[in-house]
Amino acid sequence: MNPQLFQLICFYAFGFVTVASALAVITLRNTVHAVLALVLTFFSSACLWMLADAEFLALALIVVYVGAVMVLFLFVVMMLDIDQEKMREGFVRFLPVGLIVALVMLAEMLGLIGVRAMHAQLMGPNPASVAGVSNTAWLGHALYTQYLLPFEIAALILTVGVVAAVALTLRQRADARYESASQQVRVNPRDRIRIVKMAAERPAGDVPPAPQEPRP
Amino acid sequence: MLDQLIQQLVWPIVYILCITVPLIIAVAMFVYWERKVIGWMHVRMGPNKIGPFGLLQAFADVVKLLIKEVILPTNANRFLYYLAPLLALIPALAAWAVIPFSSRMVLSNANAGVLYLLAMTSMGVYGIILAGWASNSRYALLGALRSAAQVISYELAMGLCLVCVLVLAGSLNLSDIVNAQAGSKGLLDWFWLPLLPVFVIYFISGVAETNRAPFDVAEGESEIVAGFHVEYSGSAFAIFFLAEYANMILVSFLASILFMGGWLSPLQGVITANVSPWVNWIWTGGFIWLFIKAFIFSFMFLWFRASFPRYRYDQIMRLGWKVFIPIAIVWVLVAGCLKYFGLVSIGPGV
Secondary structure, eight states: OOOOHHHHHHHHHHHHHHHHHHHHHHOOSSSSHOOOOOOOHHHHHHHHHHHHTTTHHHHHIIIIIIIIIIHHHHHHHHHHOHHHHHHHTTHHHHHHHHHHHHHHHHHHHHHHHHHHHHHHHHOOOOOOHHHTSSSHHHHHHHHTTTTTTHHHHHHHHHHHHHHHHHHHHOOOOOOOOOOHHHHHHHHHHHHHHHOOOOOOOOTTTOOOOOOOOOOO | HHHHIIIIIIIIHHHHHHEEEHHHHHHHHHHHHHHHHHHHHHHHOSSOSGGGGTHHHHHHHHHHHSSSSOOOTTOHHHHHHHHHHHHHHHHHHGGGGGBBBBSSSEEEETTTHHHHHHHHHHHHHHHHHHHHHHHHHHHHHHHHHHHHHHHHHHHHHHHHHHHHHHHHHOOSOOHHHHHHOOSSSGGGGSSTTTTTTHHHHHHHHHHHTTOTTTTTTGGGGHHHTTTGTTTHHHHHHHHHHHHHHHHHHHHHHHHHHHHHHOOTTTTTTTTTOOOTTTTTTTHHHOOOHHHHHHHHHHHHHHHHHHHHOOOOOOHHHIIIIIHHHHHHHHHHHHHHHHHHTOOOSSSOOO
């Protein structure tokens, strides 16, 4: 089996799984199953990227989306109490709207591909393999030298998003009770407990008085 | 055609078996060792009936688990209930693909090895969450939620610790990271010294990420019986057990590779004699050193379990978010400065 053929088989296998699981996301009845299908979609597209020698992007997709974002998604969906039948009622009613949106998106994509094709910008050879370094090393170099400003601006925008999310959800409630960790650490054990030193046994003959039990 | 097929399929499978089969046996012996060590720390005997010194106890337990019935709870989601143990086990085994055991013994010398490890360890949480949800039990669901929150929190601290190592080593390849710790000053060349706080944070996060004591609120038996795997029995439970212990051994290996010089010897550069290939590994380094270091770290898992009471849930979250992550972020800057001003020797020194 030559490597190219093997790669092609892998490409079609991963591509098929990606498309099939993406379809499953919107057709499965159980929402938790749908989220898991979405996880599978992410995973197989990461495999596709890996085939295209974009190992950093592929692994970052798994770490960020599969490892963190989808876990939180699953978290929320597991907590929801969704009436499955009610969700499906509006399917026919919303079908035309969905079709229109899909058609507009298709037209836009075709237009984009057409414009690109007119410029006939053929992709050059993989710059990382030309430079003789790994994909990750090349990407790091490019991000921190050539694209430093856009990279930092993106980081700034994300930070603003984080701060905004915290500012929007942070509410000081008057009746909220919390424990101060520093106060807990500063506690002196001598204020709370008293250690009493006493003999382990009594001298013989010194029988303690029997405890007086309350009679009913 | 046929010899190519053998080259591309059969040999990798043989190599994979060469890692997973010893790993599974190591897990069995590690369980035995855990019970023995905790027994000694409690002034008990530990298992001592089956086999010499009780050595076969773990195998007896495996057989017992395998012949027990796997019970499906009422109204449980059958597909996910059976899928969850596999989702826990597969990443735990897959992560071992990039571990370099010595300078030549590595299954996949991937360039983005550290990223691959992060990806695999972050996927292990699905097994736990789905086990909790699919078993249709409140205890299991509570355990799964606790575990998910904890794993995500400590993954961040762990990732930042890895960033420090990457900054110093300048590579995502695990073999390169070990080679960057080579030098002539013995164990002072390893990354634990310039990255001491990060090293501690990494190991504690590793304990938290594997849901081990004192961070085992996910299966806190005094509150929620056994957490996410309360409904699992027989071989399904055994698979969860296997995944947890394989992850513990993995974290021990990673701590040794990233901070303790992997297969390098603590005597590197101190002794440079050439006696015989049977003795030279003591100072030139070899896989035995990696195994010794990993054994010490995995022993610490057991030591923690026997020594510390369980953390309260809010204390776990506070430790992860308010203590570990800020320290790790600051140390990324420190590591950058160390590298920029050339204060740390990287790679084989003269």
